[in-house]
Amino acid sequence: MPLIQRALQLNDYELTFKHVETPAALRAILTGGDWDLIAGSAATLLLEENRRTTALNRIEHSIAATLNLPTVLSRLAQQTRECFDADESNIYLPDADERSLRMISARRGTTQIIESTGLPLEADIIRHVVRSGKSVFIPENGDETLAHSLPGTSQPPGTLICAPLMINNQIIGLMALTRYTSATPFTQTDLNLLSELAPQAAVAIRNAQLYSAEQQRTSELADALARQNELAQHKDQFIQNISHELRTPIAIARGYAELLDNGSLGDLQPDQQEPAAIVARRLRMLSSLVSDINTIFEVESQRRSFTDVDITALANNAVSDFKTLAKNAKITLTANITTAPLLVSGDPIQLRRALDNLMINALKFTPEGGSITVHLKKESANAVLEVIDTGVGIPEDKLGRIFERFYQVEVAMSRRHGGSGLGLSLVKQIVESHNGTIEVESAPGAGSTFKITLPLLTEASQSSLKPNHTTTRAGD
Numbered sequence: 001m002p003l004i005q006r007a008l009q010l011n012d013y014e015l016t017f018k019h020v021e022t023p024a025a026l027r028a029i030l031t032g033g034d035w036d037l038i039a040g041s042a043a044t045l046l047l048e049e050n051r052r053t054t055a056l057n058r059i060e061h062s063i064a065a066t067l068n069l070p071t072v073l074s075r076l077a078q079q080t081r082e083c084f085d086a087d088e089s090n091i092y093l094p095d096a097d098e099r100s101l102r103m104i105s106a107r108r109g110t111t112q113i114i115e116s117t118g119l120p121l122e123a124d125i126i127r128h129v130v131r132s133g134k135s136v137f138i139p140e141n142g143d144e145t146l147a148h149s150l151p152g153t154s155q156p157p158g159t160l161i162c163a164p165l166m167i168n169n170q171i172i173g174l175m176a177l178t179r180y181t182s183a184t185p186f187t188q189t190d191l192n193l194l195s196e197l198a199p200q201a202a203v204a205i206r207n208a209q210l211y212s213a214e215q216q217r218t219s220e221l222a223d224a225l226a227r228q229n230e231l232a233q234h235k236d237q238f239i240q241n242i243s244h245e246l247r248t249p250i251a252i253a254r255g256y257a258e259l260l261d262n263g264s265l266g267d268l269q270p271d272q273q274e275p276a277a278i279v280a281r282r283l284r285m286l287s288s289l290v291s292d293i294n295t296i297f298e299v300e301s302q303r304r305s306f307t308d309v310d311i312t313a314l315a316n317n318a319v320s321d322f323k324t325l326a327k328n329a330k331i332t333l334t335a336n337i338t339t340a341p342l343l344v345s346g347d348p349i350q351l352r353r354a355l356d357n358l359m360i361n362a363l364k365f366t367p368e369g370g371s372i373t374v375h376l377k378k379e380s381a382n383a384v385l386e387v388i389d390t391g392v393g394i395p396e397d398k399l400g401r402i403f404e405r406f407y408q409v410e411v412a413m414s415r416r417h418g419g420s421g422l423g424l425s426l427v428k429q430i431v432e433s434h435n436g437t438i439e440v441e442s443a444p445g446a447g448s449t450f451k452i453t454l455p456l457l458t459e460a461s462q463s464s465l466k467p468n469h470t471t472t473r474a475g476d
């Protein structure tokens, strides 16, 4: 025994223990006396095992480096076949219907990956591994029935190793390596190495499966969004066509209704006056609705001619234009407007329309005795225009929606005041097409403040510095 110990010290015998699995077997070989042979086979085994471990590491890195499922599977099959010098390396996964198996197979002599589907789940060897959750090693002259039951192989294996692909104790598939001839049969070491690789392989496959499911969902969502956009475009086109076609007949009808109403076509009978007034009023509303719709599409399609617009003049004009309306509604209208001209680049008609809509709303939603203030000032490089009212206000949960097309907080109330729910969406669209922003602060009973911020023209970009300059006085 001391002799054996010395021999163990002189040679790297931890390797020998891997080669010979029990102390009794080691003793039997040692007492056989062929010491050189033992040291030799140990060293060979070490080299072989190192080579395999390095190869396994390479496989693990290679399959973890991609999330593309077909690439993961083909790399795994191909590289494992090479590493184990197998005739076939097969990966089995459940088919989409979960009732059969699909196989991804790499075979000796070809770089092509073979794929089969519809393979039986009930094959003996599959059942065996799934039930036990353990790897199987069928050595040369092993259980032939079990070996031959491996589905999808091109030749019955002479020897095989098969390991489950498991994640959290759940089998997601199997890997099987076969050699047709038993010239160099698999060993227990081969099975150990395959069992070491299997968990990493399972993780790589599961990650790629999750990624591909996510990709699928993303592409379905993108398709749905594209379909929705297409439908929205059709709808917009439809509304645009209708409103365009309605514009002229409504303008004509409105013109005649107003002539009737104001007596230009002769005096009306007392019982005709009210109906004529209603027709004229309704046609005015209809005409304003159609005109709002047309403006929305005009702003969208960027049909605009921008020039230098003085917002100070625009705000002053609006206040003076609304004076009478406010007085009639018994509302105090105040201007708190800077005296300095504030120039922005824009479409004067659209900008005036935006301010008009805010003023109309302030008037509509402010009861008698209330007040409206138009406030304009320069704030750093912006013109900040506010329309502040002391009206009914807007509930907090509705504030996010009032800029949507056709949205009205309280339909019954809005109907009483007239309006289509297009006004604010139009204001927002106009302001944003001028690179500005619109914000609102409001609370029920506490009034509302609509704040428009527009970027001022820098001195260098003002057309006043260019030849043929015209500055539009908004509202002129």
Ligand code: ADP
Binding pocket: 357, 361, 362, 365, 389, 391, 392, 393, 394, 402, 407, 408, 409, 410, 414, 418, 419, 420, 421, 422, 423, 424, 425, 448
């Ligand atoms: P409408 O044609 O109904 O006025 P808008 O798009 O201009 O449509 O406004 C949408 C809704 O926002 C209005 O129906 C109203 O409920 C609310 N709203 C707008 N401005 C005010 C305001 N100044 N005070 C209270 N509510 C307002």
